[in-house]
Amino acid sequence: MMKIGIYGGTFNPPHRGHVLAAASAVRELGLDRLIVMPAGTPPHKEVPAGNPDGAERLALARMAFASVDRAEVSDHEVASEEKDYTIDTLNWLSARCPGDELILITGGDMFRTLPGWKCGDEILRRFSVAALAREFEEEQELATLAETYRADYGATVYFPRAEVFPVSSTEIRRKLPQRLGKELLPEPVYTEIIRRRLYGAKPDFAWLREKAYAMLKPTRIPHVKGCEEEAVRLAAFWGEDTEEAAEAGILHDITKKLDLQGQLLLCRKYDIVIDALEARSDKLLHSKTGAAVAKHEFGVSDAVATAITWHTTGRPGMSRLEKILYLADYMEPTRDFEGLDELRRLCYEDLDRAMALGLAMSIGDLKARHKEIHPMTEKAMEYYSSGKDTTEC
Ligand SMILES: [Fe+2]
Numbered sequence: 001m002m003k004i005g006i007y008g009g010t011f012n013p014p015h016r017g018h019v020l021a022a023a024s025a026v027r028e029l030g031l032d033r034l035i036v037m038p039a040g041t042p043p044h045k046e047v048p049a050g051n052p053d054g055a056e057r058l059a060l061a062r063m064a065f066a067s068v069d070r071a072e073v074s075d076h077e078v079a080s081e082e083k084d085y086t087i088d089t090l091n092w093l094s095a096r097c098p099g100d101e102l103i104l105i106t107g108g109d110m111f112r113t114l115p116g117w118k119c120g121d122e123i124l125r126r127f128s129v130a131a132l133a134r135e136f137e138e139e140q141e142l143a144t145l146a147e148t149y150r151a152d153y154g155a156t157v158y159f160p161r162a163e164v165f166p167v168s169s170t171e172i173r174r175k176l177p178q179r180l181g182k183e184l185l186p187e188p189v190y191t192e193i194i195r196r197r198l199y200g201a202k203p204d205f206a207w208l209r210e211k212a213y214a215m216l217k218p219t220r221i222p223h224v225k226g227c228e229e230e231a232v233r234l235a236a237f238w239g240e241d242t243e244e245a246a247e248a249g250i251l252h253d254i255t256k257k258l259d260l261q262g263q264l265l266l267c268r269k270y271d272i273v274i275d276a277l278e279a280r281s282d283k284l285l286h287s288k289t290g291a292a293v294a295k296h297e298f299g300v301s302d303a304v305a306t307a308i309t310w311h312t313t314g315r316p317g318m319s320r321l322e323k324i325l326y327l328a329d330y331m332e333p334t335r336d337f338e339g340l341d342e343l344r345r346l347c348y349e350d351l352d353r354a355m356a357l358g359l360a361m362s363i364g365d366l367k368a369r370h371k372e373i374h375p376m377t378e379k380a381m382e383y384y385s386s387g388k389d390t391t392e393c
């Protein structure tokens with residue numbers, strides 16, 4: 001006879017507390033299997049904007065519990081068209097595992113209300129229950145209650161010694177949009193939440209820097225730090241979103257290290273349309289591939305992705321954030337070349353004139369080095385040197 005634990009919940013999102021509880025249950029109860037069962041979202045129930053649907057919660061749960069020995073995540077309730085009550089799920093499982101002991105893992109609150117659930121008395125009579133207590137006092141209280149369940153229903157109740165990680169999914173959902181909560185989630189879950197920007201999550205800046213710097217040649221890190229710093233300063237000065245500017249600065253060169261072949265692979269992966277000149281220039285491609293990776297792997301907004309796309313060539317009619325990133329990249333504090341002081345001064349006086357000067361300097365430099373100039377850079381130069389752009393600044 002196998003001992004099979006069943007651990008249900010909405011897992012919205014699954015956090016370190018859930019993982020610790022699951023690992024404790026497996027260890028303390030000596031389980032052969034632990035079936036983690038994310039609850040489904042009944043079809044008639046709307047999922048609030050930014051909240052993952054059942055399939056997404058299932059995917060997060062699979063990431064979260066992958067580290068727990070003997071645990072498997074079931075799609076049974078998520079795949080179900082109707083609301084599953086615990087008794088339904090236990091019956092379904094018991095039909096598949098005849099003769100095995102099924103142990104319903106509960107928290108203290110669930111354990112207290114169990115007799116009031118649909119067929120609660122039947123659950124207590126036919127299946128075992130494990131109650132995870134938060135602290136010693138709660139365990140004492142639940143043990144008293146367990147005596148009643150034993151007397152009334154002949155229930156089998158366990159009290160596994162659970163490691164406690166005091167956090168709730170509600171608290172995490174509140175923290176994520178404030179760039180907080182990273183330490184409360186298993187790393188793969190946090191990464192996926194950021195990638196999809198679920199719950200309106202925004203990345204912890206220290207985490208984002210760490211991820212971005214790991215993708216750079218170490219010699220490029222000071223430039224990227226400088227670019228972030230300068231982009232944030234410019235954004236604050238011009239009334240632009242400083243956090244978007246920071247994300248753009250941190251991520252703008254994330255694919256710079258790749259050679260042409262690596263760049264072209266990313267273009268295929270993300271369906272990036274490129275022209276003939278770009279097809280032979282890793283330098284030009286890193287802007288487009290960087291934008292795609294920033295969007296698909298780090299979930300940046302379209303505004304940030306677009307700023308990264310145009311940070312090398314520029315283009316006519318750039319948004320304010322695009323100009324800020326282009327200029328910050330060009331004149332951040334670690335840069336040092338002739339004419340830079342004038343460009344730095346102009347950046348805090350007139351962004352469009354600064355663009356005209358930056359583009360002229362860039363074209364001059366490319367010509368001096370006999371490099372090809374991208375037509376978009378020439379168009380941008382024409383646009384900004386004509387003084388046409390008065391859109392946002
Ligand atoms: Fe770049």
Ligand SMILES: [Fe+2]
Binds near residue numbers: 223227252253329
């Ligand atoms: Fe750069």
